Amino acid sequence: MNNLVSMTDLSAEQIMAVIKQAQLFREGAISQLSKSYTMANLFFEPSTRTKMSFEMAERKLQIEVLPFESGFSSTLKGETLYDTIKVLESIGIDALVIRHEENNFFESLIGKVKPVIINGGDGTGNHPTQSLLDIYTIWQEFGTLEDKVISIVGDVSHSRVARSNAHALTRLGAKVRFVCPPQWQGEFDAINEFDEVIESSDVIMMLRVQHERHDGNTSFSKEDYHEAFGLTIEREKRMKESSIIMHPGPFNRDVEIASELIECNRSRIFKQMENGVYVRMAVIEMILKGRE
Structure with missing residues (x-):
């Protein structure tokens, strides 16, 4: 990797190796990195969980974290993402976590830049470390x-979480079902009635309604959506023990x-x-150790 x-x-096998290493870190294992590294987290979309989680993981691994604020970077002057990465490569960055609004932003980087690239979320495409932490949980x-x-419920067509989990959970033997309004199922084969899956699900994974990706065209009020596709108290009572x-x-x-x-x-x-x-500690260590 x-x-x-x-x-x-x-x-x-690699997914399970990450999970087992994450468990070792949870139990108090010490990083096995044999040299010092410097990383930066480039987030061009808002984030609390992913950004802060990566920074905590990096600090626990004794990695130097170089601050990067997209709102004060030269991308606002027209600098391309590739050129930004080349600048960071030139000053000695070893690895980068990048979140970007463009799907597959990494295609312009892989094989062309030296730093490790970890995808912190690309548009509606991928969110691999979220999938890994879901699997671990x-x-x-x-x-x-x-x-x-595992029933994944909500704004499926706009969800990089749904796409990443669709690939991974099935390969690990889980049965994955998608539940959403017909207009939000995109390429997914989805069930359009939430009540059909309540009693038979081991995991109900709810997704955020991503209003910012709807171009202002949301056909539900909050109240109507909650009644039709929300995990209500009444639905929770019908879940398996x-x-x-x-x-x-x-x-x-x-x-x-x-x-x-x-x-x-x-x-x-x-x-x-x-x-x-x-999980992010495990991913970072496994990638960096592979390069030592």
Whole structure:
């Protein structure tokens, strides 16, 4: 693994290697990196969870983090992403985490620049470390993904989380179902009635309604969407006793999920965020050690 831009970069064996290394870090394992490194996190879209999680992971690995603020960078003067990366390469950056609004932004970089590239999210395309932390959270809960029924519910067509998980969860033996309004299913084969999957799901993974990608054309009021496709208190009561709730965040309270359920006993939403640090530590260390 020289870079990580898509879950298709990883075999099932590599995915599980990341998960097991993340678990070792959770248990207190010390980084095995044999030299010092410098990284930067280039986020051209808003982020709290992913950006801060990566920075925490980097600091736990004793990596020097060079601050980068897209709002004060030369990209505002017309500098291309490639040229920005070449500047950072020239001053000695070893690895970069990049989030960008353009799908597949990394295609102009891989094989052309020296720093490691880790995709922190590209448009509506990929979010590999989110998928890995989701997998880790499910594995942590059940000890396996084999035959687990995972229902991903919400704004599917605009979700890079849905796309990344679609590739990975199936390869690990899970049964993945998508649930959404017909106008938001895109290329996915989706179920259009949420109530059909409640009782049979081991994991219900809610997705944020991404209003910023709808060009102002959203056909639901918040109340109507919550009633039709939200995880309401009434729906939660019908879930299997052992099933869990997940959400990549940020969440819209009382839109895709009832506010009372965000921290309920079966919610693993904040556990996902905690797990993200260990997963990102594992990804960074495995890539950098591969280059030593």
